[in-house]
Amino acid sequence: MATFTFLLLCATLSAxxxxxxxxxxxCRRLRLPPGNLGLPFIGxxxxxxxxxKTENPEPFIDERVNRFGPIFTTHVFGEPTVFSxxxxxxxxxxxxxxxxxxxxxPASISNLLGRYSLLLMRGGLHKRLxxxxxxxxxxxxxxxxxxxxxxxxxxLNLDSWTGKVFLMEEAxxxxxxxxxxxxxxxxxxxxxxxxxxxxxxxVIEGFFTVSLPVxxxxxxxxxxxxxxxxxxxxxxxxxxxxxIEAGERKNDMLGALLAGDDEFSEEQIxxxxxxxxxxxxxxxxxxxxxAVKFLTETPLAxxxxxxxxxxxxxKKSENEAxxxxxxxxxxxxxxxINETLRVANIIGGVFRRAMTDVHIKGYTIPKxxxxxxxxxxxxxxxxxxxxxxxxxxxxxQDNSGAASAGNVFTPFGGGPRLCPGYELAxxxxxxxxxxxxxxxxxxxxxxxxxxxxxxxxxxxRYPINVKxxxxxxxxxx
Numbered sequence: 001m002a003t004f005t006f007l008l009l010c011a012t013l014s015a016x017x018x019x020x021x022x023x024x025x026x027c028r029r030l031r032l033p034p035g036n037l038g039l040p041f042i043g044x045x046x047x048x049x050x051x052x053k054t055e056n057p058e059p060f061i062d063e064r065v066n067r068f069g070p071i072f073t074t075h076v077f078g079e080p081t082v083f084s085x086x087x088x089x090x091x092x093x094x095x096x097x098x099x100x101x102x103x104x105x106p107a108s109i110s111n112l113l114g115r116y117s118l119l120l121m122r123g124g125l126h127k128r129l130x131x132x133x134x135x136x137x138x139x140x141x142x143x144x145x146x147x148x149x150x151x152x153x154x155x156l157n158l159d160s161w162t163g164k165v166f167l168m169e170e171a172x173x174x175x176x177x178x179x180x181x182x183x184x185x186x187x188x189x190x191x192x193x194x195x196x197x198x199x200x201x202x203v204i205e206g207f208f209t210v211s212l213p214v215x216x217x218x219x220x221x222x223x224x225x226x227x228x229x230x231x232x233x234x235x236x237x238x239x240x241x242x243x244i245e246a247g248e249r250k251n252d253m254l255g256a257l258l259a260g261d262d263e264f265s266e267e268q269i270x271x272x273x274x275x276x277x278x279x280x281x282x283x284x285x286x287x288x289x290x291a292v293k294f295l296t297e298t299p300l301a302x303x304x305x306x307x308x309x310x311x312x313x314x315k316k317s318e319n320e321a322x323x324x325x326x327x328x329x330x331x332x333x334x335x336x337i338n339e340t341l342r343v344a345n346i347i348g349g350v351f352r353r354a355m356t357d358v359h360i361k362g363y364t365i366p367k368x369x370x371x372x373x374x375x376x377x378x379x380x381x382x383x384x385x386x387x388x389x390x391x392x393x394x395x396x397q398d399n400s401g402a403a404s405a406g407n408v409f410t411p412f413g414g415g416p417r418l419c420p421g422y423e424l425a426x427x428x429x430x431x432x433x434x435x436x437x438x439x440x441x442x443x444x445x446x447x448x449x450x451x452x453x454x455x456x457x458x459x460x461r462y463p464i465n466v467k468x469x470x471x472x473x474x475x476x477x
Contacts, residue, residue, distance in 0.1 A: 030357075030364045030366055031362070031363055031364050032073050032082075032363060032364060032365075032366070033068070033069075033071045033072050033073045033082055033363045033365075034067075034068040034069065034072055034073065035064065035068050035072035035073030035074050035083075036073070036074065037073065037074065037075040037080060038074065038075050041078070042075075043074065043075025043076055043078070043079075043080070044060075044074045044075055044076055045075075045076045045077055045078075047060065048060050048074075048076050049453060051063075053451070053452075053453055055449060055450070055451075057345070057376065057380060057389070057450070057452055057456075058374075058376055058377055058380055061083060061085055061374055061376075061377045062377075064083070065085050065377070070084065070085040070086035070089070070377075071083070071084050071085070071086055071089055071360075071361060071363060077106045077370075078106075079369070079370045080366075080369050080370070081351075081369065081370040081371065081372055082363075082365050082369060082370070082371045082372070083371075083372045083374060084371065084372065084373050084374060085374050085377035085378060085381070086361070086378075087378045087384070087407050087408045087410075088407075089360060089361060089373070090349075090373040090374070090375070090378065090410065091407065091410075091414065092360060093350075093352055093371055093373045094350075094373065094410075094413060094414040094415035094417070095414070095415045096415075097352070097415045097416045097417055098122065098123070098416060099355075100354065100355055100356060100358050101352035101353065101354060101355060101358070101371065102122055102352065102353050102355055103119065103120055103121075103122060103350075103351070103352060103353075103417065104351055104352060104353035104370060105119065105120065105351050106351070108206060108207055108209050108219060108222075109207050111223070111226075112203055112206055112207060112222055112223070112226050113271070113274065113275045113278065114230075114267075114270070114271030114274060114275065115271065116267060116268040116270075116271035116272055117271050117272065117274065117275030118130060118133065118272065118275055118276070118279075118417075118420075119275060119279075125268075126416075126417075127416070129272060130416070130417070130420055132253075132256060132257070133253070133276070133420035133421065134420040135256075136182070136252075136253050136256065137420055137421045137423060137424040138423065139423055142324075142423060142424055142427050143324040145251070146182060146424070146427075147321075147322065147323070147324060147327070147427065147431075148321055149178070149181055149182070150178060150427060150428055150431050151321040151322050151431055151435075152321065153174065153177055153178055153181065153188055154174060154178075154428075154431050154432050154435050155319070155435055155439075156188065157170065157173060157174045157177070157188075158435050158436065158439055158440065159439075161440065161466050162466065163465065163466070164445050164463055164464070164465050164466075165463070165464060165466060166460075166461040166462065166463050167288075167289050167292055167293075167461070167462040167463070167464050168285065168286065168289040168457065168458060168461040168462050169461055171284075171285035171286075171288040171289050171432075172197070172201075172281060172282075172285040173197070174285065174288070174432065175280060175281050175282075175284045175285040175288070175428070176193070176197045176200070176277070176281045176285075177193065178280070178428060179276070179277050179280040179281055180193055180196075180277070182252065182253065182280075182424075183252060183253040183254060183273055183276060183277065184236060184240075184252060184253070184254050184273070185250045185252045185254075185255075192232075196229065196232055197281075199225040199226075199228050199229050199232075200225070200229065200277065200278065200281060201225075202221050202222055202224075202225035203222050203225045203226050203229060203278070204222075204278060204282055204455075205218055205221070205222060206218055206219045206221065206222020206223070206225075206226075207222075207455075209222070226274075229274055230270050230271075230274065233269075233270045233273055233274060234266060234270055236254070237254070237258070237266055237269055237270065238266075240254055240255070240258060241258060244258055244259065253273070253276070254269070254273065257269050257272070257273075276421075279419075279421065280421060280424075280425075282346075282455070283346045283347065283425070284425050284428055284429065286344070286346050286455070286456060286457055287337075287340055287341065287344060287346060287425070287429060288429060288432050289457075289458060289461075289462050290340055290343075290344045290450075290456070290458070291336060291337065291340040291429065291433065292436070292442075292462070292464075293448070293458065293462055294336075294339070294340055294343065294344075294391040295336065296442070296443075296444060296464075297391070298391055298393075301336065301391075301393050301394075302437075304332055305332055305333060305336060305433065305437055306437045306438075308330060308331075308332045308333060309330075309333070309433070309434045309437050309438050310437075310438060312326050312329065312330070312434065313434070313438045322431055322434060326434075327427060327430055327431070330430055330434070332393065333430050333433055333434070334396070334426070334430070335393040335394065335395075335396040335397065336393045336433070337426060337429050337430065338393070338396045338409070339391055339392060339393040339395065339396060340391075341411035342379045342385070342409060342411065343379070343380075343389070343391050344450075344456050345375060345376035345379055345380075345411070345456060346411075346455065346456050347375060347411065347412075347413065347419075348374065348375060348376040348452075348456070349372050349373050349374040349375050349376060349377075350372070350373050350375075350413060350417070351370055351371070351372055352370070352371045352372075352373065353368065353369070353370055353371070354366065354367050354368060354369050354370075354371060355367065375410050375411065375413075378408050378410070379408070379409065379411075381408075384408040385408075412425075438469065439468065439469055440466045440467065440468060440469060441466070441467050441469055442464040442465060442466045442467070443464065443465050444462075444463070444464055444465075445463035445464055445465045446460065446463055448460040448461075448462050448463065
C-alpha cells in the first residue's frame with residue numbers, strides 16, 4: 001500500500017512538473033502576453049474571487065497591470081484567459097465579433113441563461129434577434145409607445161414608498177415590471193409577476209458559482225429556479241399562440257417573435273425572453289440605486305439635478321406625464337447617468353473566445369483561449385479619466401474629463417453585440433430620477449458600501465428614509 005501511495009505521489013508530481021514545463025515552453029513559442037497561469041486546473045480563480053470581495057473596485061486587474069502591463073495572461077474559471085485593460089485592444093475584440101472572436105461565458109452563466117440568449121447565440125440567428133430587439137427599443141418606439149408606460153409605472157411605484165425603504169429592492173420591482181410590460185404586456189401588481197421575480201433573483205445568484213449542482217447549493221437552487229421561469233414563460237407563449245389564432249394581437253416583443261416569418265421555436269423564444277428579462281431587470285435597477293447613492297454623497301450634484309427637474313415639473317400639472325421633449329431637456333441628468341455607468345461598471349467587461357490564433361500588440365492569443373475585455377479597468381484608469389475613481393458628473397460637460405471618450409467609455413459594449421437596450425435604459429433612468437427628486441426627499445437609513453462580486457451592488461440594499469415633497473414646497477423651490 002505504501003509503495004502504491006509513493007508511486008501515485010511520484011506520478012502526480014511528474015504530471016505537475018510536466019504541466020509547468022510544457023506550459024512555459026508553449027508560452028515562449030507563442031509569445032503570449034506576460035502573466036501567471038497559476039496552479040494547475042485552478043489557475044488564479046481563487047485570487048480573482050477573493051480580490052473582488054474587497055472594497056477596491058478593480059484589485060485583480062490593478063495588481064497585474066502594474067506587474068505585466070495592460071494586456072496579461074491568467075487562468076480563471078477553468079480556462080487560460082488573456083485579460084485586456086487596453087481600450088484599443090478592447091475595441092479590436094468587440095469589432096471582430098464573429099471574425100476572430102466569438103461570445104463565450106463561464107458554464108454557470110451559459111447554463112442558466114440558455115443557448116438562445118442574446119449573450120450566447122451566434123451567427124445569423126443572433127443578428128436577426130439583435131436587430132429585432134433594437135427595433136423595439138429605438139428612440140422612435142420609446143417616444144411613441146413606451147414612454148407613457150415607463151412614466152406611469154415609475155410614478156405608481158414611487159407613490160407607494162413611505163418611511164424606510166430598501167432602494168435596491170424597490171428599484172428591482174420597478175425594472176422588472178417595466179420589462180414584463182414591454183416584453184409581454186403584463187401589467188404590474190399581479191401575484192404571477194412577483195412570484196416570477198423572486199425566481200429570477202435565485203437564477204442571478206447562480207451566475208458566478210461552480211457549475212456543478214452537487215458542489216454548490218446556490219447553483220442547484222438557481223437551476224431549479226431557471227426551470228420554473230422557463231415553464232412559466234412556456235405557458236405564456238402557448239397562451240399567446242392561441243390568442244393570435246383567435247385574431248388577437250399585442251404590440252410587444254413576444255408578439256413580434258410569434259408574428260414574424262422566422263418561426264422561432266418555443267425553446268428559442270423562452271431563452272430569448274428569459275435573458276432579456278435578466279438584462280433589463282438586474283442592470284438598470286442597480287444603476288438606479290447607485291445613482292441615488294452617489295448623488296446623496298455629492299450634495300452639489302444632487303442640488304443641480306433637483307434644479308433641472310424642478311424646472312421641468314414646474315411647467316406641468318402635478319400628475320402630468322413626461323414627454324419626449326422633457327427627456328431631451330435633461331443635460332445634467334445625462335451627465336449623472338454617464339458618470340454612474342462609468343464608476344459603477346455593472347457590466348465589468350465581456351468574455352470572448354479566440355476562433356483562430358490572434359496577433360495583436362506583438363502578442364499571440366492562441367486559438368480556443370478565452371479573452372476578457374475589461375471595461376471597468378479602462379473606465380477607472382487615471383490615464384483616461386482625471387480622478388478616475390471619484391464621482392464627478394461635471395466631467396461630461398463637453399467631455400472635458402475624458403480623453404477620446406468615445407474610445408474609452410463603453411458601458412454598453414460595442415460592435416455587433418452593442419447592448420440593444422441602451423437608449424431604453426437611459427430613458428428609464430432619467431424618468432426615475434425625475435420623479436424621485438421632484439416627489440421625494442431622502443436620507444440614508446444606515447451606512448452602506450459597494451461590493452463587486454459576483455456583481456456590483458450595495459451590501460445592505462441601500463436603505464433610505466423617504467419623505468414626500470409637497471407641491472407647495474416644490475413651487476417655492
